[in-house]
Amino acid sequence: MTVSRRVLLRTLLQGIGAGLVLGRSLQTVQGGRGDEAGQASGPLTVRVTRPFDAETPVREFASWLTPNERFFVRSHFGPPNADAVQPDVWRLTVKGLVKDGLSLNLKELRQFEEVTLTAVLQCSGNGRAHHRPKVPGVQWERGAVGNAQWTGVRLRDLLQRAGVKLQGLHVQFQGADRPALATVPLFTRSIPLAKALHPDTLLAYEMNGRPLPLLHGAPLRVITPGWMAESCMKWLAEITVRADETPGYYMQQAYRIPETSIHPSSGLPGTAMVPVERMLVKSLIAAPAEGDTVRKGPVTIQGVAWAGEAPVAKVEVSCDDGYTWEQARVIGEEQPYAWRQWRYIWNARTTGPTAILCRAMDARGERQPETSPWNPGGFLWNGWDRLSVTVAA
Amino acid sequence: MRMVQKPSSVVLASLKPSTYTNRTPRAGTLPAHRLAGVSKPDAPYSSRRAPRCGLVGRTFSPFTIVLLVILGGVVATAAQEDERATVEPTLARRAATLILARCAVCHTTDLIVQQRLPEDRWTATVEKMVHWGADLTKDEAAVLLQYLTARYHPGAPDHLPSIENELAMTEPLRGQTTATDGPLTGLAARGAGLYAHNCQACHGEGAVGGVGPKLARNTILKNDGVFWETVLHGRGPMPAWGSVLSHQDIADIHAWLATR
Structure with missing residues (x-):
């Protein structure tokens, strides 16, 4: 299945690439690399082959700007x-x-x-x-x-x-x-x-x-x-x-959400639905990756945080599955609408599996919730980011 | 060419409503301490979290949900064991064929396989697609709905094979690829209707092209090997039509295309 999907995608992307040869000012960055795009190790993780819907592997968010071919x-x-x-x-x-x-x-x-x-x-x-x-x-x-x-x-x-x-x-x-x-x-x-x-x-x-x-x-x-x-x-x-x-x-x-939060079992919302508009505060862990094994001692945890029209006020990290939280250092210059990178050095002392979480707060005082309110379209998820790692001696 | 089969004749013996109304918890989305029911010391953000997790003022608290999810998971796992048995092979084959021929006109089948929905959401989805032009009769829509509900319910495993693989698994072995039993004579008049029903959405009215390439006067019409290979097995975004169209159908479509 993987092979046929990859072949399918390659052909699709080559088709797009070929079409672009006609328009000289239009360039696709996918063209020559399409054969990798269907794999998780490639520039993008494909969700739907046609129409092409693909997401960026979060490790790419270690860079402040997301390259066009990885967007x-x-x-x-x-x-x-x-x-x-x-x-x-x-x-x-x-x-x-x-x-x-x-x-x-x-x-x-x-x-x-x-x-x-x-x-x-x-x-x-x-x-x-x-x-x-x-x-x-x-x-x-x-x-x-x-x-x-x-x-x-x-x-x-x-x-x-x-x-x-x-x-x-x-x-x-x-x-x-x-x-x-x-x-x-x-x-x-x-x-x-x-x-x-x-x-x-x-x-x-x-x-x-x-x-x-x-x-x-x-x-x-x-x-x-x-x-x-x-x-x-x-x-x-x-x-x-x-x-x-x-x-x-x-x-x-x-692209509409309930004006006030609704219960999943209530079926179609009785409440008014309003268009999705502004972004909510959110943060992600770019490294380490899900399932990684890290060595005992200092471990660099890094990621990004953004809040749309508001600046990011702080980012917190938990390395014990949410029991305790520490403030991460937000780095780089603040620019409206751009995300901020953040870093936290974790001194991993206890060997074994654990979960790393992050959450952010914006200048409006809005906080990233543990889980986002359910809505029928599945929009605006901004729950705490979480990944599992194992600490080795 | 259409198989006539009343959906009511298809038995989904072991498919009980509980198998698709229950949910399996997924690692990474529900923190372990929540699954274990362990309460955590108050964190700075607890003021926001408290109403969400509290038992007060809610008829259905997250803890109850977690409990239900765990219980549901046990039931669902047992039901998953005979997952495949719940979809009768004839139904599966017919549904997968319909998906390739009718749904894959607009989107690839990977979009379908990643959904995990209860029956009411599948019903709404199929209705929406028919409303938007998916070429399905009432019977066909019913077959599709039965299959989708049985295979892609909320308790189904995270990873399931592609529709193309499903079809390969349920398909009886057939005479090989481009080989046919003697030369087929294509009937252009019959091909016109088959083209309109199966090909036109992508290749355009009159085969002048659309999201798919122009076929009128396309050199592929003169290259039998490539033509048959493409139609039977698909190419790039084009789905394989080998399980949808008979060899006679394909020869008829070819004959009609040759007149364009």
Whole structure:
């Protein structure tokens, strides 16, 4: 099974790679390395082969920036045909409740002021596999998250040029990706006008200083720093200003959570469901790895912590399965929306198996809970991270 | 080509509701001290944790859940022993074939195999997919639902074989690959309908291409070996159709494609 999956994936990735030869400015980092991607030891752990959904092995989070070829990939239908998003064909339309509609190619788009920021991108389903009872969907574990530098222009600048009419309260995004069957609803999303006008909300064409790869939304994707990634529309083709939230499945049914926490056995929630928006405080252990054997003496435990729109206030580590906690040292510079790396030196004295846990608190005073509240979509898991290690003499 | 079988005739003898409503605890998600029921000294974050773990104000506390999970795990483990026996081979074969032909149009089967859902969630999922265009008759949807509920319930093991392997395991040995009993004459008129039903979603109306390559005037039509190999065993993201289409069906589709 492993072999056939790997072969399947290689062919798929080669297909994508071949398609990209056509669009010179579009580069995929997957191309030559696809044969490794199906293995846990490769750059990504594949959850679904088509549409390609894959997560980053957490050991990669020992680096502050997540490299493009190791960045998690998630989409509902896979990338559009490479020729549909070629620079000479692709255009971005701004329409709806605006005074003057816009239609821009990439060169015209780049006339707006260029902005670069570093932000965590996280799939709302990251950690879905930890929810009990289990919920349907891609069973993401820990790595549907990454930290990258995004370069592009402000969505606000485009909206100001187009002129948002008074009735315009939501900004809708449509990508160029399409489902295999026309009967499947399109992935269409909207964000409230306030977030769209925030000076840090970008339309990005570069990722970590390189042209945005096709798998990550080339030629243009939305970046809503501090919000979960379903707002960060890939392969962006149309922006529509509207009076109401976007109708349709992916805005009104999917990516919604109960307003107040509900009980798993209560069936469908009686409480109001609201769209998933901001990120919650969360931390992960990047090293050691699950199942590692460490030597008695000083052991470096390291990882990352982030809290979306708020700074990380502190990270705590337990090396005795949660009985006692120590504060980890948060390192590196604080940058809004980016994650912080942290380190803790554990003096391992007792041989045998133990569990290492971490949890973070943000500047708003919100704390990472032991387990996240259950919700029918399995979104926003931010329970304490935990791994088992064995201390050897 | 379609097998006619009423789902009610399929017996899932040892499948009891309890086998899929119970849950197995998974190492790494429930800390050991919680499974053991050991209380921990108050940590700085206990104010947040307390209401979640406390027995007050909840009709169904986490400790109760843990207890149920442990008890459930015992029952589920016993039930898992004869897991395979609970899915009748004819049903399994038919369901796996439907998954390859009808579900894999939009997503690979690995997405299905990783789910562990109770019957009501599977029902909702299959209904959603049919609503979105999955080409399943009522009977077919019922067969699929029975299979999914029996194989991928919350108590099922973490790792299960792929649908492709399931099919290989249940499939009777057949005459080999591209070999056919004498030359087949493809009927283009019949092939048109078969194409529309099985291939069009990916290869487009009129075989002009879609998520899959354009097939009209594609050189593969002139290379019998590659054509049959691809259709029977799949290629890249394309699923294997050998268990869905008969050799006559494939020859008919080929004949129709040759007219495009």
